[in-house]
Amino acid sequence: MSASFSLALGAAREAAASQHYPQAALYIVATPIGNLADISLRALHVLQICDAVACEDTRHTQSMLRAYGIDRPGAQLLAVHEHNEAEAAQQVIERLQQGGRIAYASDAGTPAVSDPGARLVAAVRAAGFRVVPLPGASSVTSVLSVAGALGDAGAFVFAGFLPAKAGERDAAVARLGQEPRAVVILEAPHRIEALAKSFAVLGARLVTVGRELTKQFEQVATVSCDAFAAWLDADSSRTRGEFALVLHPAPQAKADGEGLRVLALLMNELPLKTAVKLAAEISGESKNVLYDKALAMKGAGSSQAPQ
Incomplete structure (x- = not known):
């Protein structure tokens, strides 16, 4: 002591x-x-x-x-x-x-x-x-606090360790790719390179890598998912230690004026979910984004088309 x-x-x-x-x-x-x-x-x-x-x-x-x-x-x-x-x-x-x-x-x-x-x-x-x-x-809250990934919403999903088998891990990564919120993942050093290769399918989505958090050789870096494997390969020391990672939220598409106009008109005649579904099909815009907009419009007590 x-x-x-x-x-x-x-x-x-x-x-x-x-x-x-x-x-x-x-x-x-x-x-x-x-x-x-x-x-x-x-x-x-x-x-x-x-x-x-x-x-x-x-x-x-x-x-x-x-x-x-x-x-x-x-x-x-x-x-x-x-x-x-x-x-x-x-x-x-x-x-x-x-x-x-x-x-x-x-x-x-x-x-x-x-x-x-x-x-x-x-x-x-x-x-x-x-x-x-x-x-x-906690490695979970520690990596979240330095990732800058939560934004105003402050929402995240804790996924823990992904499956060790390649096929199951790839399927898990594909599911996480559909998750709009930030995701915290833990990984051991002997599997980090395999995880990085699986992440490549997520393209430009960002991931913050926390390595050896709170220890002498602590490292925190944010890279795109398709560059994650190359980042590890650039320095052999980057595969050492315990890892806590944050997959950043997927970039949110923005509804343009046409999508909002169609949505507002449909909301005057149809239930909210039906209006959103049809507005997305007509405009080709994100159903999730239009749904959020519909909730905001309903909350404001207005379903009028924006001027």
Whole structure:
């Protein structure tokens, strides 16, 4: 433990000790995705006071705890990973039945988001025990915050890891190509080149690549999907590390005056969806764009053709 984390433990006690931490509760603890300094004060406090720590990898979590100056005997570390989660959840529930406070931490980031933890949380809740979130580091929100891809709408889809098999991955990318919102995708280094090749079919649509986020060799770059593979090939170091990516929203086509005029006339006589469908067929413009325009016109209380 460095002197700085010694101070952090003291700060955690000062800031968080006076708060309420119910017994017989599971605490979902977000841990750093690469930079140890990204731990929260409340997380440090809970990791000190809990009766046991359930974790994806006991060796990894033990090393992290010791870096912060928290030393726990092996009996207080419970392995809960993707291969034993259903069975291990029962061990956690037994400890909760005895009134214990149990913290759960995956190897990095917020548990149960493309990491083990979801089945554990479901089992604990089904057994009638409280689950308490301790927010913190997340590759999903980290990459979104630097991608500049959300715009005014602020909407995105989390796709997680795409299928490993080529055919299934290509089909998944094709489906994402129809998604108008931003999409967050996670990928491992040994599959990033294959993913980049699959992305080529999306053409000029932008993708922000977050590599080794929060770590020493962090890199964030935005390229077109059809240039993604070439960007990786340009530097061998770009295929190393963990990846979080944001597929930017598809460019929105704009309805011109003719499409809006036809839409307004049809809305005077027909239900909204029927009017949109016919207006798109007549004008050749995007059905989705015309539908958004129709909702705006209806909300404004006007279906008159624009002047």
